[in-house]
Amino acid sequence: MIITLKDGSKMQLEGAMTALEVAKHISEGLARAALVAKADGKFVSMNEVIDGDCTFEVFTFKDEEGRLAYRHTCSHILAQAVKNIYPTVQLAIGPAVKDGFYYDFEFKTPITQADFDKIEAEMKSIIKADMPIVRSTMSRKDAEKLIKKMKQSYKMELLADIPEGEEISFYTQGDFTDLCAGPHLASTGKVKCFKLTSLTGAYWRGNEKNKMLTRIYGTAFDKKSDMDEYLQKLEEAKKRDHNKLGRELGIFMTDENIGQGLPLIMPKGARIIQIMQRFVEDEEQRRGYLLTKTPIMSKNNLFITSGHWDHYKDKMFYIGEEDVDDEILCLRPMTCPFQFTIYKNGLKSYRDLPIRYAETAIEFRKEASGEMHGLTRIRQFTLADGHIVCTPEQLESEFAGAVDLIKFMLKTFDLEGDVTYRFSRWDPKNADKYVGSAADWERSEGAMKTILEDLGIEYTEAWGEAAFYGPKLDVQGTNVHGKEDTLFTVQLDFALAERFDMMYIDENGEKARPLIIHRSSIGCYERTLAMLIEKYNGAFPMWLAPEQVRVLSLTDRTADNAKKVASELTAAGLRAEADVRSEKLGKKIREAQLEKVPYVLVIGDKEAEDGVVAVRHRSEGDLGTMTVAEFIAKAAEEVASKLRK
């Protein structure tokens, strides 16, 4: 057979042989490092047989493909170990993820992280046994029979998801078999080192209507030193956890008399959010948005019209009971119906469109108690919400504009490299979950895909993740624990305009239906603040820092000078405080450093006499002395740049 390598060179080999043997013909070294291969673009394990002309590529741990196969194999080893220890466990899914892997289980009795030692020991013995991992394919009927015998109901659902005509494959190691598309390493012994890192709850298929499963996270590397370095970094990252650091820095707090998911944003946090909000509202104004200010509650009539009452009631807070009270008042989960009501106040012509409404909106969602976390999952939040009402011809440019605004915000907050894009589509198999016809969905999703491709945005597709009224683009961020959350959303909507009977008069003087885009520019302020705390490790850039400068007196003799300088800075528009306590300078500097105040100005007798201040930056250290005017100019420049130092 003729094997064509990646560089285009060809190799003539006699007879069929395993992928590993083919790799050996390329080089012994490559074969030793080989984890998985691709023949004619299709993944093959190194123990699978190649028996005809094909293109051939080998992947090692240096390649993304190699790492994924390696870590995914480790997730099977985890599943096998858990199954050995807890024979009644139900297995859900176990993919490789960035830097590691996880597996979702349903345990009869919950386990804790204390059980990791036992599971890790079992995994080690599976690795030591070096069991070959063998792929097999079978018909759907046989697969159903096999899964029934294994008594794995989640696997049965996963099997049903495999489209007709697609190959159904299983991987077997020892007495453990799992439904899986692969690819895998050739044997369990190929895994050199791994570590289980954490345990969280996760809903089956990510849907809170489903059962909460136990997700075990782990990581795996080919070198122990690399893994140690990674675990060290992970520990460092945990110190940045906004739920810990945000409280330590006095940004927010919670109180059990107030309740779960209802954080109190403290003065420093409130200042940061105020600055963000001013920035966002000003930018939106520049981009043609009209500001609205609408109530946080309404009669449920509004949400009956919007469809939320039918589709979303269990996530809403409301006062009053159906069939008992004359009036039910709902705390709003969204702003849309309020802005639509404003739109309908007066007849609109095509000349009025697009209309872009924006609002800094307080909203409420009844998050389940197990789901609430710090500032990221809360019951009351502040959304930079907005809706664009446009003609069908304007849809593409308006969607592109909404995405451009998000990209601008990400750039300003230095978050561009920290997000991924997810295109959330409907689930055609569950059509009754959605409003609108199949044709509507295909049309709008098609338009959106074209726009995303034109904008050059890389994205993943999530089938079944769309809202009931349209497909959406989610901008996803990952917290220090590796948990992904939606930061911003742009959503197309072809349903609500009809429900609210929204109209405009088109060029021909006929009544026409507008289209709607739900969008956010900076998302939920609380959640974005959480992301920023972790990203900046609490060291907010000058323009966002709640306290930008702290003026320290070296001795009591210079206390008045320090206070005077602090008020000069405040008058110049900077956020400055004076620390004139009779404490040692070292202690005062350390405190300012811990609170991550960008600049500390020290005034001793000499500085007071010369009319200067000694300037110290939290990361750059001593910057020498300068006059107050010089410092103000320098600080103002840094604030205007919005750069992070």
Ligand SMILES: [Zn+2]
């Ligand atoms: Zn697998």
Ligand SMILES: [Zn+2]
């Ligand atoms: Zn909306």
